[in-house]
Amino acid sequence: MKILENWKQQWQSLVLGYHFMQLVKAPYGDFAKIGRLSQEINDIYGMKLVAEFLSRYPQGKKALQERPRLGNVNLQELHQLPENTLGYAYANHMITNGLKPLLNRSIADDPFSFIAAHLGETHDIWHVVTGCPTNKAGEIKLEAFYVAQIYPSRFWIALLAKNLLKTALEDIELCEQHFDALTQGWLLGKQAEPLFGIQWNQLWEMPLEQLRTQLKLNSQFSFNLV
Amino acid sequence: MKILENWKQQWQSLVLGYHFMQLVKAPYGDFAKIGRLSQEINDIYGMKLVAEFLSRYPQGKKALQERPRLGNVNLQELHQLPENTLGYAYANHMITNGLKPLLNRSIADDPFSFIAAHLGETHDIWHVVTGCPTNKAGEIKLEAFYVAQIYPSRFWIALLAKNLLKTALEDIELCEQHFDALTQGWLLGKQAEPLFGIQWNQLWEMPLEQLRTQLKLNSQFSFNLV
Numbered sequence: 001m002k003i004l005e006n007w008k009q010q011w012q013s014l015v016l017g018y019h020f021m022q023l024v025k026a027p028y029g030d031f032a033k034i035g036r037l038s039q040e041i042n043d044i045y046g047m048k049l050v051a052e053f054l055s056r057y058p059q060g061k062k063a064l065q066e067r068p069r070l071g072n073v074n075l076q077e078l079h080q081l082p083e084n085t086l087g088y089a090y091a092n093h094m095i096t097n098g099l100k101p102l103l104n105r106s107i108a109d110d111p112f113s114f115i116a117a118h119l120g121e122t123h124d125i126w127h128v129v130t131g132c133p134t135n136k137a138g139e140i141k142l143e144a145f146y147v148a149q150i151y152p153s154r155f156w157i158a159l160l161a162k163n164l165l166k167t168a169l170e171d172i173e174l175c176e177q178h179f180d181a182l183t184q185g186w187l188l189g190k191q192a193e194p195l196f197g198i199q200w201n202q203l204w205e206m207p208l209e210q211l212r213t214q215l216k217l218n219s220q221f222s223f224n225l226v
Numbered sequence: 227m228k229i230l231e232n233w234k235q236q237w238q239s240l241v242l243g244y245h246f247m248q249l250v251k252a253p254y255g256d257f258a259k260i261g262r263l264s265q266e267i268n269d270i271y272g273m274k275l276v277a278e279f280l281s282r283y284p285q286g287k288k289a290l291q292e293r294p295r296l297g298n299v300n301l302q303e304l305h306q307l308p309e310n311t312l313g314y315a316y317a318n319h320m321i322t323n324g325l326k327p328l329l330n331r332s333i334a335d336d337p338f339s340f341i342a343a344h345l346g347e348t349h350d351i352w353h354v355v356t357g358c359p360t361n362k363a364g365e366i367k368l369e370a371f372y373v374a375q376i377y378p379s380r381f382w383i384a385l386l387a388k389n390l391l392k393t394a395l396e397d398i399e400l401c402e403q404h405f406d407a408l409t410q411g412w413l414l415g416k417q418a419e420p421l422f423g424i425q426w427n428q429l430w431e432m433p434l435e436q437l438r439t440q441l442k443l444n445s446q447f448s449f450n451l452v
Contacts (some may be wrong), residue, residue, distance in 0.1 A: 015449035017247030020391070021239055046398055074343070144405070152401035154394040168383035172272055175378035179370070183409045 016040055020158075024166050026135055037162070038155050046154045047112045049141070053151045054196050056116070063197025067114040070121040070201055073101040078204055086128070086211055087204030093128050118196070119150065125200050129208070129217055130188065133142075137177045141185035148189025149196060192216045236433055242266055246384075249261050250392050254362055263343075263388070272380045273338045277294070279339070279377045287421025293340040295348040296427055299327040305335050313430030319354050335425055344422070345376065353425050355434070355443055356414065363403045365389070367411035374415025375422060418442045 019040060023033045078091035094101065102121045107113040127134060132142040140163050146156040160182065160206035167178045193215045203211060212218035245266060249259045280286035297343065306315035320327065328347045333339040353360060358368040359370040366389050393404045419441045429437060438444035 013243070013247055013251055017243045017250075018240070020247070021243030024243075025239055042393060049398065062441055147401065147405060152398045154398055157390055157394035157398075158400060161387045161394065164383055164387035168267060168380040168387065172275065172378050172380055172383075175373065175383060179373060179412050186405050186409055195342060 019161060023162050024076070024169065027165075028139060028166075032158065035159060036144070041154045041158050043154070046152075047115075048114065050150055050153050051111050054194075060194055061195040063118070064111050066116065067111075067118075068197075068199050069104055069117070070101070072104050075101065084209070085204060086125075086206050086208050089208045090125055090128050090200075090204075094124060097134055098180055099124060104115060115150075115151045115196075119146075122195075122200060124200075126195060129195070129212060129215065130185075130192075131217070132185070133210075136163075136171065136174060137181040140178050141181035141188075144182045144185030145189035145192075149192070149194060150214055188217065249388050250395065251427065254365060254392075260385065263384060264374060267384050268378045269380075272378075276341065276376055276379050280359075280420075283420055285423045286420055289344070290337050290340065291336075293344075294423075294425050295330055296327075296328050299427070301327065307431060308387070310433045310435070311430060312426070312432050312434050315434045316351055316354050316426075316430075320350060323360055325350060341376075341422075345372075347395050348421075348424075350424060352421060355421070355438060355441065356411075356418075357438075357443070358411070362389075362397065362400060363407040366404050367407035367414075370408045370411030371415035371418075373423075374412055375418070375420060377443075 006015040006183060019033070021034055023037055025029070026033045051064065051117070054090070055064055075091045077093050078087035079095065081087040081091075083089075092100055093099075103125075104121075105117070107117045126132075126145070127138070127142060130142060130145055132145070140160065143156055143160050144164065147153065147160065150156060164182075195215065243258070245262055249256070249263055252259045257402060277290065281290055301317045304313035305321065307313040307317075309315075319325075327350075330347075331343070333343045352358075352371070353364070353368060356368060356371055358364040358371070368384065369382055369386050369389065373379065373386065384452050389404070390408075393401055397404070421441065434443060
């Protein structure tokens with residue numbers, strides 16, 4: 001049985017290595033391949049650790065119990081709001097980048113499915129409120145922000161590992177940008193209030209800067225030595 | 227020819243993926259596997275970028291021209307120096323960790339071989355002066371320090387990518403330690419004076435703290451928001 005178990009582990013490792021490298025070679029943002037990595041790397045133990053972490057503060061605990069969804073979003077309507085609002089900024093981000101909100105699909109009745117659905121449907125709101133652009137460095141910054149806030153997620157760490165290897169192989173000239181982004185995202189994620197569980201659809205009319213201040217998201221880092 | 231080239235690239239990618247995953251599964255500090263990664267990932271273009279970066283400041287430029295070696299090191303002798311010296315601290319680090327200095331092997335007559343030999347033989351001195359311990363977080367901090375100082379090195383970035391994937395798969399509980407270490411190493415590496423090319427064997431008797439101050443290495447970071 002031990003030999004069989006060893007073989008199984010070797011095989012899983014080979015398959016993961018193959019898919020990891022496929023992802024490294026794929027264009028940034030290849031969601032099908034990212035989804036496959038997510039399926040392979042997330043296990044019950046890891047997901048329980050994350051759920052436990054998210055339950056430590058009332059907002060996260062409440063969200064895991066009540067599982068509020070973003071619902072369907074009308075970008076054209078939000079784009080009519082004043083330009084300083086979250087709703088306008090989000091709609092503008094989506095329209096400018098040619099993106100569409102995820103459909104409000106029904107999900108399985110368990111906390112892990114909710115976490116995945118919630119993070120998926122709010123991903124672009126996180127882009128907007130954290131101020132991370134959708135270029136490579138911006139995605140890396142946001143991924144490191146996720147590592148700090150959806151802690152400790154095998155998936156987000158693996159995605160960063162993929163992007164570092166991709167930087168080494170394909171984007172060596174962007175190394176400084178990418179490491180600065182990773183550093184800033186991690187520090188900002190630790191510094192900010194938790195974003196998981198926020199009911200964003202009740203905040204569309206709120207001024208973005210006010211929201212960013214409340215969430216401790218609107219500051220620049222000083223990397224001073226003391 | 228294009229099909230052949232594509233096949234070659236696919237094959238190289240598969241081989242690299244296989245070795246990358248072998249390294250992920252290997253214990254930390256498996257030097258044989260790390261050496262293999264180095265051979266596969268370093269190319270002339272990447273090494274030229276690094277050599278060009280190191281030549282930008284006089285100490286690095288001089289070292290690349292004169293190629294001074296550390297020479298043979300007598301740990302027992304260094305261990306007799308006063309306890310506040312670099313020499314004592316280095317010898318103590320080596321003895322405590324059961325390490326032996328690398329032999330003063332002759333190398334090929336080119337700058338890349340010198341860079342590799344110099345970094346290899348001074349690696350543990352870098353541990354001592356940067357204050358990075360030899361545990362997992364300490365190695366990650368030092369690797370990120372290298373990324374900033376031996377810039378932009380495909381090898382050190384790939385080694386960090388490996389350690390992030392290893393964190394995701396095997397050491398998920400150490401995630402915060404490892405990300406803090408990566409962040410601190412990167413920032414310290416950017417902040418510090420260049421370490422490449424220092425003739426450490428002329429500094430054994432210097433007080434370690436004085437040296438760390440000169441090299442801007444003895445400070446703690448404040449991750450304050452402004």
